[in-house]
Amino acid sequence: MQKKSRLRRATGWDVVIFIALTLTAIVIFLPFYNAVVISMETNRAYALNPVSLYPVEFTMRNYEHLISKGQIGIGYKNTIFITFIGTALSMAAMVSMAYAFSRKKYPGKKFFFLLMMFTMFFSGGMIPTYLQFKNLGLINNVWAVILYSGVSAYNIIILKNGFEQTPPELEEAARIDGANDLVIFLRVELPLQGALLATFTLFTAVGYWNEWFWSTLLINSGSKMTLQVVLKAIVAESAALEDVSTGEAGLDTFAQGIKMAAVMLTMVPIMCLYPFLQKYFVKGVLVGSVKM
Amino acid sequence: MKTQLNRLGREIWQARYIYLLMIPGLLFFIIFHYVPMNGVVLAFKKFNARLGIWGSPSVGWANFERIFRTPDAINAIRNTFEINLSRLVFQFPAAIILALLLNEMRGTRVKRIYQTVYTFPHFLSWVVVSSILSNFLASGGLINSIIAGMGGSRINFLADTALFRPLLYLTHNWKEMGWDSIIYMAAIAGIDPTLYEAATVDGAGRMHQVIHVTLPGILSTIVILFILQVGRIMNAGFEQIFYMQNAAVMKVSDVLDTYIYTITFRATPNYGFSAAVGLFKSVINLFMLLAANWTVKKASGSGLFA
Numbered sequence: 001m002q003k004k005s006r007l008r009r010a011t012g013w014d015v016v017i018f019i020a021l022t023l024t025a026i027v028i029f030l031p032f033y034n035a036v037v038i039s040m041e042t043n044r045a046y047a048l049n050p051v052s053l054y055p056v057e058f059t060m061r062n063y064e065h066l067i068s069k070g071q072i073g074i075g076y077k078n079t080i081f082i083t084f085i086g087t088a089l090s091m092a093a094m095v096s097m098a099y100a101f102s103r104k105k106y107p108g109k110k111f112f113f114l115l116m117m118f119t120m121f122f123s124g125g126m127i128p129t130y131l132q133f134k135n136l137g138l139i140n141n142v143w144a145v146i147l148y149s150g151v152s153a154y155n156i157i158i159l160k161n162g163f164e165q166t167p168p169e170l171e172e173a174a175r176i177d178g179a180n181d182l183v184i185f186l187r188v189e190l191p192l193q194g195a196l197l198a199t200f201t202l203f204t205a206v207g208y209w210n211e212w213f214w215s216t217l218l219i220n221s222g223s224k225m226t227l228q229v230v231l232k233a234i235v236a237e238s239a240a241l242e243d244v245s246t247g248e249a250g251l252d253t254f255a256q257g258i259k260m261a262a263v264m265l266t267m268v269p270i271m272c273l274y275p276f277l278q279k280y281f282v283k284g285v286l287v288g289s290v291k292m
Numbered sequence: 293m294k295t296q297l298n299r300l301g302r303e304i305w306q307a308r309y310i311y312l313l314m315i316p317g318l319l320f321f322i323i324f325h326y327v328p329m330n331g332v333v334l335a336f337k338k339f340n341a342r343l344g345i346w347g348s349p350s351v352g353w354a355n356f357e358r359i360f361r362t363p364d365a366i367n368a369i370r371n372t373f374e375i376n377l378s379r380l381v382f383q384f385p386a387a388i389i390l391a392l393l394l395n396e397m398r399g400t401r402v403k404r405i406y407q408t409v410y411t412f413p414h415f416l417s418w419v420v421v422s423s424i425l426s427n428f429l430a431s432g433g434l435i436n437s438i439i440a441g442m443g444g445s446r447i448n449f450l451a452d453t454a455l456f457r458p459l460l461y462l463t464h465n466w467k468e469m470g471w472d473s474i475i476y477m478a479a480i481a482g483i484d485p486t487l488y489e490a491a492t493v494d495g496a497g498r499m500h501q502v503i504h505v506t507l508p509g510i511l512s513t514i515v516i517l518f519i520l521q522v523g524r525i526m527n528a529g530f531e532q533i534f535y536m537q538n539a540a541v542m543k544v545s546d547v548l549d550t551y552i553y554t555i556t557f558r559a560t561p562n563y564g565f566s567a568a569v570g571l572f573k574s575v576i577n578l579f580m581l582l583a584a585n586w587t588v589k590k591a592s593g594s595g596l597f598a
Contacts, residue, residue, distance in 0.1 A: 035423075124331045
């Protein structure tokens with residue numbers, strides 16, 4: 001079918017579809033590109049000509065201004081710490097639980113599974129969760145974000161579906177050799193599921209990188225702020241600057257430019273990771289499939 | 293009886309490493325989900341920080357009654373329903389249409405490039421996305437400069453009560469449509485190719501093939517995602533709205549999540565009332581999920597849980 005359709009002559013439909021998809025791609029790409037241009041533009045040039053396909057007066061002053069203020073650096077440091085430790089711990093917890101759920105019948109399997117799944121559809125809400133953090137002494141502590149925001153029942157279910165696809169003969173062979181569940185998990189299953197683990201490691205890491213809600217609620221001292229919280233503060237600050245007057249920050253730097261520079265600095269690591277993400281995500285979605 | 297107990301004991305012992313592997317995950321769900329669930333009793337109390345959740349005096353249903361006497365809360369409930377029903381109409385089909393179009397598109401390489409572009413925004417946070425888009429739509433931004441250049445008058449997109457909600461759906465599609473379409477693309481890839489061959493033999497054109505082969509082929513995927521979406525009916529996308537809303541559009545944009553946030557972090561919070569609004573939201577969500585699942589199961593014979 002695929003081959004045949006390529007041989008087919010282009011029809012009116014093909015043209016319509018191509019144009020629709022091309023326009024969609026442009027609409028999605030343009031705001032990014034516009035943001036890049038503004039972040040490298042001087043205040044003067046932007047005021048004269050806001051519609052430009054390239055920086056008319058190229059400058060890196062917006063970036064320099066931001067970096068010299070130091071907030072971004074602190075945000076980077078905290079977010080990198082949270083992302084690395086958080087991803088490692090969450091993946092360990094999720095993968096071992098998913099493996100346990102992928103095993104054949106044992107007492108309590110169904111009960112524990114429902115216990116986990118229920119959390120997808122019902123929660124105690126923001127206040128009780130916040131008070132629980134308080135009871136645990138995790139207020140203004142980056143460990144709150146590390147422990148809380150990485151584990152998800154949904155991901156565990158998809159990982160479980162992945163483990164279930166391992167051919168049973170491999171496990172039987174290992175069992176005949178005297179391996180127990182722990183050995184099978186570490187020596188047979190994990191090495192076989194490389195792609196799946198890579199996918200979810202990346203997803204979890206992106207999740208930590210982008211986490212904002214609980215970081216804002218739980219962390220209040222400037223030295224512990226995460227990158228997204230810093231970005232939000234910069235955006236709010238620059239909005240206030242725009243209200244007073246444009247160009248407050250100097251001739252070359254300006255509120256809009258600084259804001260976009262901050263956005264770019266927050267995005268860069270994701271942009272670098274994206275080629276890897278893209279390579280794996282389709283596989284990740286496919287392996288789990290939607291069916292629970 | 294004794295032999296049964298023995299057997300159970302033996303089964304548990306045999307699965308000991310499996311339980312061991314489950315411990316970290318179970319601890320997580322118990323500590324961060326189930327213990328806070330006990331906190332819902334807060335919704336029936338007048339919270340006193342000194343006395344704690346359990347020591348605070350009980351007030352029965354008073355907090356819930358207050359929800360329906362508070363105009364802002366009623367407004368938030370109405371907005372939540374309106375916005376989410378509109379999301380089902382304007383957002384849910386977008387990913388399906390995109391997947392169908394991509395599937396019909398010729399040229400594998402171009403298709404891959406486009407998919408790369410479509411999917412990228414999914415991996416960014418709403419802080420980043422809303423900053424980029426509000427810059428793009430600002431009164432001095434690109435869109436307005438083009439409008440002004442063509443002789444039109446500038447539009448304050450984000451502060452216009454009539455435009456705010458359509459912008460919510462549009463920006464959500466901008467960020468998530470590409471990602472959401474992947475799951476449909478996967479489902480389409482799983483359709484038996486002989487079905488298309490048979491349809492071609494029967495003289496079905498391209499449009500007919502899409503309607504009679506592709507769509508039925510991904511129907512079960514659509515149904516499951518639809519149920520899940522309905523189950524989130526009361527979660528109106530907190531971060532997106534929180535970043536995009538401003539005083540000018542509060543009336544049309546304040547949803548339960550943002551309302552809870554506002555009342556919790558104002559100068560004189562009433563945790564009991566906040567918790568009541570939160571519980572109200574959670575219960576309706578659960579009810580909607582089960583109702584949607586039940587309806588679909590009755591109609592098609594398969595639901596989410598079986």
